[in-house]
Amino acid sequence: MEETFSLRVKEELARSEAARPCCERAELLGLIRAGGVLEAGQKGLTLRITTESPAVARRLFLLLKKISGLKAEIAGRPRRIHHHTLYSVTMPAQPGLKEFLSRLGFLQLERRPVPAVVAAEDCCRRAYLKGFFLGAGSISNPERAYHLELVTGSRVHAGRLIRLLRALGLKARRVERKGYHVVYLKESEEIAALLTLLGAVQSRLELENVRVVKGMRNQVNRLVNCETANLSKTVEAACRQVENIRFLVQRVGLENLPERLREVARLRLEYPEATLRELGTQLRPPLGKSGVNHRLRRLEEMAADLRRTSGSGEKSGAYTG
Numbered sequence: 001m002e003e004t005f006s007l008r009v010k011e012e013l014a015r016s017e018a019a020r021p022c023c024e025r026a027e028l029l030g031l032i033r034a035g036g037v038l039e040a041g042q043k044g045l046t047l048r049i050t051t052e053s054p055a056v057a058r059r060l061f062l063l064l065k066k067i068s069g070l071k072a073e074i075a076g077r078p079r080r081i082h083h084h085t086l087y088s089v090t091m092p093a094q095p096g097l098k099e100f101l102s103r104l105g106f107l108q109l110e111r112r113p114v115p116a117v118v119a120a121e122d123c124c125r126r127a128y129l130k131g132f133f134l135g136a137g138s139i140s141n142p143e144r145a146y147h148l149e150l151v152t153g154s155r156v157h158a159g160r161l162i163r164l165l166r167a168l169g170l171k172a173r174r175v176e177r178k179g180y181h182v183v184y185l186k187e188s189e190e191i192a193a194l195l196t197l198l199g200a201v202q203s204r205l206e207l208e209n210v211r212v213v214k215g216m217r218n219q220v221n222r223l224v225n226c227e228t229a230n231l232s233k234t235v236e237a238a239c240r241q242v243e244n245i246r247f248l249v250q251r252v253g254l255e256n257l258p259e260r261l262r263e264v265a266r267l268r269l270e271y272p273e274a275t276l277r278e279l280g281t282q283l284r285p286p287l288g289k290s291g292v293n294h295r296l297r298r299l300e301e302m303a304a305d306l307r308r309t310s311g312s313g314e315k316s317g318a319y320t321g
């Protein structure tokens with residue numbers, strides 16, 4: 001059963017309108033590519049798509065009607081399977097259905113999973129990914145984990161999804177699971193960026209809130225650990241650095257730190273367990289171990305100075321470093 005945050009994201013996305021007609025087609029193709037099943041009967045092909053989200057079913061139904069002009073049905077009564085409700089949208093066998101699906105690009109899966117016209121335009125890339133996410137994507141509750149995934153049965157298609165995401169500046173990874181190809185994002189920043197790109201602004205804010213609260217909670221936990229645990233010298237140093245940087249952030253603000261110290265400070269807060277060398281490789285340009293050490297020491301000196309000179313708690317001005 002799909003998690004509630006995932007369903008909320010889909011509800012928000014399903015309510016947001018595509019900007020242009022080209023995008024409506026791309027979104028519809030994504031939706032059908034994600035969950036469309038073709039059944040061959042005596043009268044011809046039938047297309048059926050099932051979803052747990054009533055909002056997605058409605059969106060799919062409206063797009064199908066609008067773009068194809070053909071007959072479509074939305075299941076009036078939800079079916080109860082394994083304690084959750086499934087909605088189905090069906091295009092019964094009828095003249096013109098096969099031609100419509102072919103024009104849309106649905107029937108050319110292995111040869112061309114994503115038509116060139118969709119892959120060429122930024123707006124359509126986003127719309128296609130939105131449709132595909134609505135049909136075959138999910139996102140974990142951020143309280144539990146940062147994870148967004150798209151599932152496809154085709155290896156070629158998985159590769160195309162990764163390329164579409166890369167074209168939008170996102171680095172997705174892939175893994176095989178039970179014969180399916182899973183394309184996923186694990187970094188909270190990237191997941192947040194994708195939600196914005198797809199148009200789920202409200203959900204993005206919700207994610208950001210969880211991130212902030214989680215970050216604060218982790219810092220508190222770390223602080224407790226710093227005070228109570230029997231620590232090695234390196235961990236003790238990292239703990240001390242984090243405490244000092246937090247003090248500086250509270251008193252002068254990260255943005256008022258000298259530029260060359262700001263990034264080191266941010267990285268140390270984000271990766272309290274990282275070694276100096278690891279922190280250095282994350283800097284642009286990269287910095288060696290002793291360079292990182294020097295900057296962290298400078299931050300600690302600043303914190304010490306500040307503690308000495310402003311015991312009263314007033315907020316100091318910017319540092320010149």
Ligand SMILES: [Zn+2]
Pocket residue numbers: 020021022023024026121122123124125127
């Ligand atoms: Zn478009």
